Amino acid sequence: xxxxxxxxxxxxxxxxxxxxxxxxxxxxxxxxxxxxxxxxxxxxxxxxxxxxxxxxxxxxxxxxxxxxxxxxxxxxxxxxxxxxxxxxxxxxxxxxxxxxxxxxxxxxxxxxxxxxxxxxxxxxxxxxxxxxxxxxxxxxxxxxx
Amino acid sequence: xxxxxxxxxxxxxxxxxxxxxxxxxxxxxxxxxxxxxxxxxxxxxxxxxxxxxxxxxxxxxxxxxxxxxxxxxxxxxxxxxxxxxxxxxxxxxxxxxxxxxxxxxxxxxxxxxxxxxxxxxxxxxxxxxxxxxxxxxxxxxxxxx
DNA sequence: TCGTAATTGAGATACAGTCTCAATTATACC
DNA sequence: GGTATAATTGAGACTGTATCTCAATTACGA
Numbered sequence: 435x436x437x438x439x440x441x442x443x444x445x446x447x448x449x450x451x452x453x454x455x456x457x458x459x460x461x462x463x464x465x466x467x468x469x470x471x472x473x474x475x476x477x478x479x480x481x482x483x484x485x486x487x488x489x490x491x492x493x494x495x496x497x498x499x500x501x502x503x504x505x506x507x508x509x510x511x512x513x514x515x516x517x518x519x520x521x522x523x524x525x526x527x528x529x530x531x532x533x534x535x536x537x538x539x540x541x542x543x544x545x546x547x548x549x550x551x552x553x554x555x556x557x558x559x560x561x562x563x564x565x566x567x568x569x570x571x572x573x574x575x576x577x578x579x
Numbered sequence: 580x581x582x583x584x585x586x587x588x589x590x591x592x593x594x595x596x597x598x599x600x601x602x603x604x605x606x607x608x609x610x611x612x613x614x615x616x617x618x619x620x621x622x623x624x625x626x627x628x629x630x631x632x633x634x635x636x637x638x639x640x641x642x643x644x645x646x647x648x649x650x651x652x653x654x655x656x657x658x659x660x661x662x663x664x665x666x667x668x669x670x671x672x673x674x675x676x677x678x679x680x681x682x683x684x685x686x687x688x689x690x691x692x693x694x695x696x697x698x699x700x701x702x703x704x705x706x707x708x709x710x711x712x713x714x715x716x717x718x719x720x721x722x723x724x
Numbered sequence: 725t726c727g728t729a730a731t732t733g734a735g736a737t738a739c740a741g742t743c744t745c746a747a748t749t750a751t752a753c754c
Numbered sequence: 755g756g757t758a759t760a761a762t763t764g765a766g767a768c769t770g771t772a773t774c775t776c777a778a779t780t781a782c783g784a
Contacts, residue, residue, distance in 0.1 A: 450729085450730080451730070451731090452729090452730055452731065452780080452781050452782070453781080453782095454730090454731065454732080454780075454781070455780095455781095456731080456732070457731090473771085473772095486732095486733070487732095487733085488732070488733045488734070489733095489771095489772085490732080490733070490734080490735095490772090490773080490774085491731085491732065491733075493771090493772060493773070494731085494732090494773090529697075529698070529701065529703050529705075531703075532706060538701055538703065540697050540700075540701065542693055542694075542696075542697050544689070544693050545690055545693050545694070545697075548687055548689050548690050548693070549687075549690070549710075549712065551687075552674075552685050552687050552690075552712075553674070553712065553714070555685075556674065556683055556685065556717075557716075557717040557720075558674050558676075558683065558712065558714055558715070558716060558717070559714045559715040559720050560674075560712050560713070560714040561677060561713050561714040561715070562712075562713050562714075563710065563711065563712040563713065564709075564710070564711050565694075565708065565709070565710045566708065566709050567694060567697075567698065567703065567705050567707075567708040568705070568706050568707050568708065568709075569698070569703055569704045569705040569706040569707075570703070570704040570706070571702075571703060572701075572702040572703070575702075575704050595751095595760085595761080596761070596762090597749080597750050597751070597760090597761055597762065598750080598751095599749080599750070599761090599762065599763080600749095600750095601762080601763070602762090618740085618741095631763095631764070632763095632764085633763070633764045633765070634740095634741085634764095635741090635742080635743085635763080635764070635765080635766095636762085636763065636764075638740090638741060638742075639742095639762085639763090
């Protein structure tokens with residue numbers, strides 16, 4: 435059994451919730467997809483495996499996965515929410531290309547530290563933060579010229 | 580006439596668009612509201628002044644104001660998009676309290692510079708960036724205890 | 725194995741945001 | 755000032771995403 439499956443089972447058990455085949459399927463799909471995904475991609479993948487699985491079940495399961503920190507929202511782009519599985523990954527920030535949609539991850543330790551400093555300065559207790567840079571990736575810059 | 584009105588008029592003129600009373604009203608409301616606002620607050624304010632003004636017109640005007648940099652989106656919180664007027668203001672980032680919704684602005688020059696460095700490193704041409712920190716403000720931290 | 729409360733699928737519903745279209749109007753040009 | 759014309763408007767229809775309802779099903783503790 436995968437670590438993330440154990441994690442999810444524990445999370446459910448603690449709350450008296452059930453580990454159903456549908457939830458197992460969704461969990462598996464989330465971690466087998468490309469790291470960044472949106473609901474449509476997830477639904478398409480799941481629909482192939484079990485065409486009875488309902489959209490509602492996906493929408494009901496995602497908040498659970500968010501709540502136990504197996505996944506997180508990344509950027510919203512063109513009205514779409516994008517997710518990524520983060521279990522076992524370190525926090526990082528994102529750059530998104532406005533043309534091709536490519537997502538690049540980066541981590542800059544100094545920025546992380548400076549944010550902590552800012553929070554201290556304002557007596558703000560940080561829970562999470564998101565830094566998203568929108569612009570054009572190397573390839574698309576060339577095309578634009 | 581206000582500076583932002585001149586700005587908007589020029590923007591419209593350049594594109595062969597019209598400066599209508601409805602647009603004037605929306606512009607005025609945007610700058611008379613608390614700096615951070617959402618569509619509902621804007622609609623409520625406008626509805627009081629002219630109850631014939633349509634929601635569609637607001638939705639049609641906001642992209643124009645965004646495009647000419649008079650306003651910008653800030654954070655999305657609980658599915659809501661929030662805007663702020665930025666004309667004449669310097670770029671800054673946000674902290675949002677998850678309990679009371681209070682928005683605190685901050686600017687940290689070092690973070691701004693580090694972001695530029697990151698973009699250079701990845702050959703990414705930045706257009707805009709958003710840094711949002713979610714957590715609890717000083718007051719709400721006390722209440723939680 | 726059984727009882728019970730959680731979960732499911734399907735479709736209804738809610739809601740924000742967009743689109744359509746006929747009527748109106750701002751603006752450039754005379 | 756008058757006129758032509760293309761942009762704009764309001765109202766309501768529509769779209770698409772996400773949520774809710776409810777009867778039927780099912781996981782899981784005892």
